Every structure is written in C-alpha cells, then in structure tokens.
Amino acid sequence: MAAPPPLLLVFLFVTLSPLCSAIRSFPAAADVPRFAEAPDYRNDRGCPAVSPGSSSCDPSLVHIAMTLDSEYLRGSIAAVHSVLRHASCPENVFFHFVAAEFDPASPRVLTQLVRSTFPSLNFKFKVYIFREDTVINLISSSVRQALENPLNYARNYLGDILDPCVDRVIYLDSDLVVVDDIRHLWNTALRGSRVIGAPEYCHANFTKYFTDTFWSDPVLSRAFGSREPCYFNTGVMVMDLARWRAGGYRKRIEGWMEVQRRRRIYELGSLPPFLLVFGGNVEAIDHRWNQHGLGGDNVRGSCRSLHPGPVSLLHWSGKGKPWVRLDERRPCPLDRLWEPYDLYSRRGSKSGFGFGSGSGSSSSSSGSSTLMIGYTSYLL
Numbered sequence: 001m002a003a004p005p006p007l008l009l010v011f012l013f014v015t016l017s018p019l020c021s022a023i024r025s026f027p028a029a030a031d032v033p034r035f036a037e038a039p040d041y042r043n044d045r046g047c048p049a050v051s052p053g054s055s056s057c058d059p060s061l062v063h064i065a066m067t068l069d070s071e072y073l074r075g076s077i078a079a080v081h082s083v084l085r086h087a088s089c090p091e092n093v094f095f096h097f098v099a100a101e102f103d104p105a106s107p108r109v110l111t112q113l114v115r116s117t118f119p120s121l122n123f124k125f126k127v128y129i130f131r132e133d134t135v136i137n138l139i140s141s142s143v144r145q146a147l148e149n150p151l152n153y154a155r156n157y158l159g160d161i162l163d164p165c166v167d168r169v170i171y172l173d174s175d176l177v178v179v180d181d182i183r184h185l186w187n188t189a190l191r192g193s194r195v196i197g198a199p200e201y202c203h204a205n206f207t208k209y210f211t212d213t214f215w216s217d218p219v220l221s222r223a224f225g226s227r228e229p230c231y232f233n234t235g236v237m238v239m240d241l242a243r244w245r246a247g248g249y250r251k252r253i254e255g256w257m258e259v260q261r262r263r264r265i266y267e268l269g270s271l272p273p274f275l276l277v278f279g280g281n282v283e284a285i286d287h288r289w290n291q292h293g294l295g296g297d298n299v300r301g302s303c304r305s306l307h308p309g310p311v312s313l314l315h316w317s318g319k320g321k322p323w324v325r326l327d328e329r330r331p332c333p334l335d336r337l338w339e340p341y342d343l344y345s346r347r348g349s350k351s352g353f354g355f356g357s358g359s360g361s362s363s364s365s366s367g368s369s370t371l372m373i374g375y376t377s378y379l380l
Contacts, residue, residue, distance in 0.1 A: 032073070032113060033074060038081050042091060043090065065172070066096070066097055066172050081341045082179065087183065095125040098127075099130065100129075101130070135150050166241060170237070177337070178312065178313050190238065190240050196237050198238070198290065200284045209268060213264055229280040232275070256277065257273055291306050294334050295316040320332070
C-alpha cells in the first residue's frame with residue numbers, strides 16, 4: 001500500500017499521541033489572521049542534499065521546535081520567517097510546531113496556514129497537539145497570567161512529542177527573531193553529559209527566582225549541591241533529546257512542579273523548574289544568541305535597550321510584544337527591528353529588511369547576517 005501523504009502523517013501522530021486530552025475551553029471558531037507569502041528561500045552551494053520527500057529522521061536537518069497558538073501566531077510566523085531569511089541552508093531546516101488541542105485555530109488550519117505562508121518549506125514541518133491535562137494539574141499561579149498557559153510547558157515534553165529519531169533540537173519562543181545563520185547555534189557542542197545549552201547570565205541575582213520558603217528550608221536550599229547556578233532564559237535552548245530521554249529529565253522537572261504546588265517555592269511559571277534541574281550544568285552559549293528582555297518586565301512591559309555586543313537573536317520576553325505595540329502605535333525603538341519580518345497581510349509584504357540576509361539565496365538581496373550594537377544604538 002502506498003504511504004499516506006505527509007499531511008495525513010501529521011494528524012496520524014496526533015491521534016496516536018500518548019498525551020491526554022486537554023481540559024481548557026476556547027471559543028468554537030477563530031478569526032485566523034492572513035499572512036503574505038514569504039520569499040522562496042533556497043540553499044547555497046555546499047549545503048547538504050535533502051530529498052524532497054525526506055522525513056524528520058534525515059541526519060542533515062536542523063530541527064527547531066516552537067509552539068503555535070492563536071495569541072502568538074503573528075510572532076511565530078515572524079520568527080520562522082527570520083530563521084529562513086538568514087539561514088545559509090534554509091531547505092535543511094525542519095520545524096516542529098506544538099499546538100494546544102482546543103486552540104481556536106485547529107491543527108488543520110495551522111498546518112494550512114504554515115504551508116501557504118512558507119511554500120518553500122514543502123513538508124519539512126509537523127504540527128503536533130499538546131494535550132494540556134498532561135501538565136494542567138501541575139501548574140500553579142504566576143506573576144503574570146500568560147505564564148500559566150499550559151503551552152508554555154510544552155518544552156518539558158519535547159522528548160515525548162517529537163519522533164524518537166530526533167535526538168537534538170533548538171527550542172525557540174514565539175516572540176523573537178533570528179538575525180544570523182541558525183546553523184551556528186545548531187553546531188553548539190554540549191560537552192560532557194550536558195543536556196542543554198543556553199546563554200547564561202551569572203551577574204543576575206539568582207536568589208530572586210525563588211521564594212523565602214525555598215531558601216529558608218534546609219533541604220530545598222541544598223538542591224543545587226556543589227553546582228554554581230546562573231540564570232538562563234528557557235526561550236532559546238539547544239537540547240540533546242537523547243540525553244534528555246535517557247536521564248528522565250521530564251520527570252525531574254515535574255517533581256519540582258509538584259513541590260511548588262505544595263510549598264510555593266517560586267513565582268515565575270515554567271522557568272524555575274528548569275533552573276532547579278539544570279542550573280550550574282548548562283553549556284554556556286554566547287549572549288548574542290539571546291538578547292532577551294526586550295518586552296520589558298512582567299508587569300509594565302516597558303521599553304528596553306540591548307546589552308552591549310553583537311546580536312544574533314532578538315527576544316521580546318516580558319509583557320510587551322512588538323506586534324501589539326506597533327498596532328497600538330506606541331512602539332519601542334527596538335520593535336522596529338521586528339517589523340521587517342512581520343508577514344501579517346494588513347501590513348503587506350515587506351520590500352526591505354532591517355538586517356542583511358543570511359547567505360541563503362532567495363528573491364531578496366543577500367548580505368551580512370549579524371546585527372552589531374552600533375546599528376541599534378543609532379535607532380535608540
């Protein structure tokens with residue numbers, strides 16, 4: 001019998017997924033935004049060959065996992081666009097999109113939207129359903145309601161959701177743009193037995209991420225042992241899924257979430273369990289790969305400037321999102337750097353880009369890929 005078409009395979013995975021059905025309720029229908037078609041990005045010479053019908057098990061692929069939902073859909077599309085725009089080998093990038101089961105936009109609608117917006121992806125993406133009651137009973141209230149969305153915890157389950165042959169993945173949040181060749185991040189070596197890599201910020205006050213209840217408990221406060229933990233942002237991570245699965249890291253994170261339900265040891269959603277499990281044992285990646293905090297704090301969402309140095313990824317973590325502030329006509333200066341990747345059809349296709357392209361070829365012009373701080377200082 002002939003193999004089912006790729007679109008059928010996507011939903012066959014959904015049907016057989018071991019994760020349980022969700023319990024949140026959403027409106028019955030969604031007014032899904034329309035997006036302009038992205039340019040047709042093609043590989044440079046020297047890129048590994050990829051057959052048109054290759055599966056996610058192809059060893060030449062760069063795997064990227066992201067969530068996909070109605071609220072952040074515009075950000076996700078811009079993030080994908082930025083990755084392809086700057087990739088030297090865009091045809092070797094495979095996207096794994098994780099969607100909530102009862103999101104107003106169904107998985108079928110999201111799949112069609114991605115395919116129509118990025119025809120050059122062909123079938124190099126999958127849409128998976130994250131069934132929320134896998135984690136809903138482990139989530140406690142947070143400083144900002146958006147941080148309580150079960151989909152924020154989907155990164156904990158990538159080892160279960162993605163195909164077993166995918167043993168390495170880059171996880172990206174939906175409120176960022178990549179302005180460099182993603183393969184540079186993909187090639188990060190996770191030395192020793194390290195499971196994840198991320199930019200670390202050791203100057204940050206690590207104690208503030210946990211409550212007095214945590215630090216005053218003689219058992220809990222020894223959780224880090226001899227490790228010297230530093231803060232890292234979980235919105236950009238290189239993950240070794242083979243080590244993740246073998247080490248049972250999903251269970252370790254869930255264990256700390258269970259403690260949180262009983263003792264209230266932190267305030268910030270899905271981040272602290274990662275800090276507890278991996279803090280002090282993270283492969284440190286150059287800060288250029290997560291210039292985070294551009295959305296301001298979790299209450300006011302005020303404007304922020306960049307950290308000194310070159311930039312490969314801009315991340316609007318925090319309350320303020322660039323598409324919201326742009327639509328409200330009160331953008332922060334750095335929001336203008338997100339705008340060129342926005343394919344939302346009301347704005348139309350963009351004729352120019354705020355950054356040079358990667359070395360991959362397309363109908364757009366080529367140029368250098370990395371943003372230098374001098375450029376953003378000019379905007380500020």
